[in-house]
Amino acid sequence: MTDRLDDADPAAVAEFAAMENLLRCWIRETNVPRPDGDRLSLSLKSSGITLEAVVTHWSAAGWHRFGEVLVAGHGPADLATVAALIAREAGFGSGESVSGADLVARILDSARRTAEFVAGRRAEPRDPEGTTPFLSGEQALILGHPLHPTPKSRDGMRDAEARAYAPELRGSFALHWFAAAQEIVSSDSSAPMMSTLDGPAVPTGMVAVPAHPWQAADLVGRPAVVEALRKGTLIDLGPAGAPWFPTSSLRTIYRPDAPVMLKLSLGLRITNSRRENLRKELVRGAEVSRLLDAGIGASIQSRYPCFDILRDPAWLAVDEPIHGLDVVLRANPFGADDEFRCVAGLVAARPGIGPSRLATLIGSLSQRLSRTPGDLSVEWFQRYYLAVIEPVLWLCGAHGIALEAHHQNTLVQLDDQGWPVGGRYRDNQGYYFMASRIGELDRLVAGAGQESDTTVPDEVADERLGYYLGINNILGLIGGFGSAGLVAETELFHALRGGLAATREAMTVAGLRVPAMVDTFLTSPTLRCKANLLTRVHGMDELVGPVATQSVYVTIPNPLRS
Structure with missing residues (x-):
C-alpha cells in the first residue's frame, strides 16, 4: 500500500500526518484495543458518529500507521472533521466545561505550517554547504512529535516570520538587542560570557541584553516595556551581529562558531506551553551546572565517560515588572565534524x-x-x-x-x-x-x-x-x-x-x-503516560502551576508485559 505521507501534494501530506497523530493520541489516551483485523473503528458517543481507519501498522509502542480515514457511512474524512469530532469527544462526560474550538484551530494551524515545511524540504532536500551534523539533526523534525495533536502549531507567528525563524525551513536571523540599566538587570555569571557575543556597544552603566526578534517586536508593545523605554532604563538597539540558527525547540539558537548557544524567551504557544523563561528555570540551569562542577559531573564521567549533561552555566534577565527579556547561555561543545x-x-x-x-x-x-x-x-x-x-x-x-x-x-x-x-x-x-x-x-x-x-x-x-x-x-x-x-x-x-x-x-x-x-x-501490567491530547483539551500549560499537576497523565498497558 502506498504511504499517504508520500502524496505529491504537501497539504495532503500535512493533513494526513495530523490525522495519524490524532488517532495515535486517542488510541493511547483512551486505551483503544488492537482491532481484530486491519480496520480500526472508533465509536464517538458525543456525536453518534463512528470513525474508521485502515490499519497498515499496529504498534505496541504507540507509533501506529494508517491508510484512509473515513466517517462510517459517509466516506473519506478530512482533518477539520476528525479534529472537531475528537475534540468534542475528548471533553464529553468529563463534567468540565471544555471548548474544543481552540484545540481544533491549533490542529489546523499545525497542519498548515507542516504543509509549508514539507514543500520547502522537498524543494531543497539536501543540507546547505557548511551545515554541521548537530544543526542538521536539529532541522530534521518536519512533522514533529508523532504523539502530539499540535506538534507544529505556532500561535501568533506570521507566515513571513516563520520562514526566518523555523528550523524546518533552515531559517536564520540576527539577534535583536536592548540596553538595560544595571539596576533593573539580574544575572548569574552572565556578563563576562555575554561579552563573547558580537552585540552592539551600550551606554555606560547599561547592559546589553539579546532577544529573539519575534519576542522583541512583541515586547515593545507591553506596558512595562513601554514605560521603561520612556524612562530610558531600557533602550531598543535593534538587530545586530551575525545570523543565528534556530534549533528544534525554536527558541534555543545555535551558531557553529559561537562558544555558547542561547535559550531565549519566546511568547508563542508551542506544543503545550508559552515558551518564556521563568526565573526559577534560569536559576535551575546555573544550579545544576554547579552541582555537576561540585562532583556529580565527575561521577558521571567516571562511570560513563561518553555521556554528559550540557551545562547552562549562566543567565541574564531584566527584572519585574518586565517579563520575557532574558537569556540562558548554554555550552556549545559541538564542532563542525562532531x-x-x-x-x-x-x-x-x-x-x-x-x-x-x-x-x-x-x-x-x-x-x-x-x-x-x-x-x-x-x-x-x-x-x-x-x-x-x-x-x-x-x-x-x-x-x-x-x-x-x-x-x-x-x-x-x-x-x-x-x-x-x-x-x-x-x-x-x-x-x-x-x-x-x-x-x-x-x-x-x-x-x-x-x-x-x-x-x-x-x-x-x-x-x-x-x-x-x-x-x-x-x-x-x-x-x-x-x-x-x-x-x-x-x-x-x-x-x-x-x-x-x-x-x-x-x-x-x-x-x-x-x-x-x-x-x-x-x-507492572500498566504504565503512567502523559496525555498530550487531553492536556491540550483542558488548556493546560506545562510551565504553570505545581509540577505534579501541570499535565494530564493516564494509565496505559505496558507492552513489555502484554
Whole structure:
C-alpha cells in the first residue's frame, strides 16, 4: 500500500500526518484495543458518529500507521472533521466545561505550517554547504512529535516570520538587542560570557541584553516595556551581529562558531506551553551546572565517560515588572565534524524525500556488513541503551536526579559507521530532585532545589522519569524502528527487558537505589503516560502551576508485559 505521507501534494501530506497523530493520541489516551483485523473503528458517543481507519501498522509502542480515514457511512474524512469530532469527544462526560474550538484551530494551524515545511524540504532536500551534523539533526523534525495533536502549531507567528525563524525551513536571523540599566538587570555569571557575543556597544552603566526578534517586536508593545523605554532604563538597539540558527525547540539558537548557544524567551504557544523563561528555570540551569562542577559531573564521567549533561552555566534577565527579556547561555561543545544528532530528528519521517535517517543509517550498515536490518536494529538499540539510557537511570539511582530525557532533549553521538557511542542531555527545565535525596545535593550546593523549585516527591520524579525516558524516549525509539519496517517491535522489547534486568542487577550490586521505572517496566501490567491530547483539551500549560499537576497523565498497558 502506498504511504499517504508520500502524496505529491504537501497539504495532503500535512493533513494526513495530523490525522495519524490524532488517532495515535486517542488510541493511547483512551486505551483503544488492537482491532481484530486491519480496520480500526472508533465509536464517538458525543456525536453518534463512528470513525474508521485502515490499519497498515499496529504498534505496541504507540507509533501506529494508517491508510484512509473515513466517517462510517459517509466516506473519506478530512482533518477539520476528525479534529472537531475528537475534540468534542475528548471533553464529553468529563463534567468540565471544555471548548474544543481552540484545540481544533491549533490542529489546523499545525497542519498548515507542516504543509509549508514539507514543500520547502522537498524543494531543497539536501543540507546547505557548511551545515554541521548537530544543526542538521536539529532541522530534521518536519512533522514533529508523532504523539502530539499540535506538534507544529505556532500561535501568533506570521507566515513571513516563520520562514526566518523555523528550523524546518533552515531559517536564520540576527539577534535583536536592548540596553538595560544595571539596576533593573539580574544575572548569574552572565556578563563576562555575554561579552563573547558580537552585540552592539551600550551606554555606560547599561547592559546589553539579546532577544529573539519575534519576542522583541512583541515586547515593545507591553506596558512595562513601554514605560521603561520612556524612562530610558531600557533602550531598543535593534538587530545586530551575525545570523543565528534556530534549533528544534525554536527558541534555543545555535551558531557553529559561537562558544555558547542561547535559550531565549519566546511568547508563542508551542506544543503545550508559552515558551518564556521563568526565573526559577534560569536559576535551575546555573544550579545544576554547579552541582555537576561540585562532583556529580565527575561521577558521571567516571562511570560513563561518553555521556554528559550540557551545562547552562549562566543567565541574564531584566527584572519585574518586565517579563520575557532574558537569556540562558548554554555550552556549545559541538564542532563542525562532531556527529551528535537529536534523537527526535533521527527517527523523524521524511515525507516524499526518503526513509527516516535512522532507517537510512540501518540500511547503510546492512549493506556494509551484509547483515539483516532486523539484526542490526536490535544491536543498534542495545548499544543506544548502554550509551544513552543506562546513564540516565544511573544518575537517578546514584544522585536522586531524574531527567526529562525525551527525544528532543536527547542527543546521541554516532561513530563513523553510525553506531551509538555516547549521549548528551540538555534542558534547564527538565530536572527533578528527589525529596529523599535533597540532603545529599544540599551538601554539594547549599540550598539546592529551593529557589529553582526543583525538589519534588519521589513518586513524582519516578513518574516523570518513567514517561520521559521510558515511554517517550525508549518506546518512541522502538516505535520509530517498527513504523519504518526495520524490525519487529517484539524483538526490541526483548532487548529492552534484558537491558533493564542487567541495569537493575548492576545497580543493586553497587548499593544504589534502583529507579522505580525499572521494576515498573519489568513487572507492572500498566504504565503512567502523559496525555498530550487531553492536556491540550483542558488548556493546560506545562510551565504553570505545581509540577505534579501541570499535565494530564493516564494509565496505559505496558507492552513489555502484554
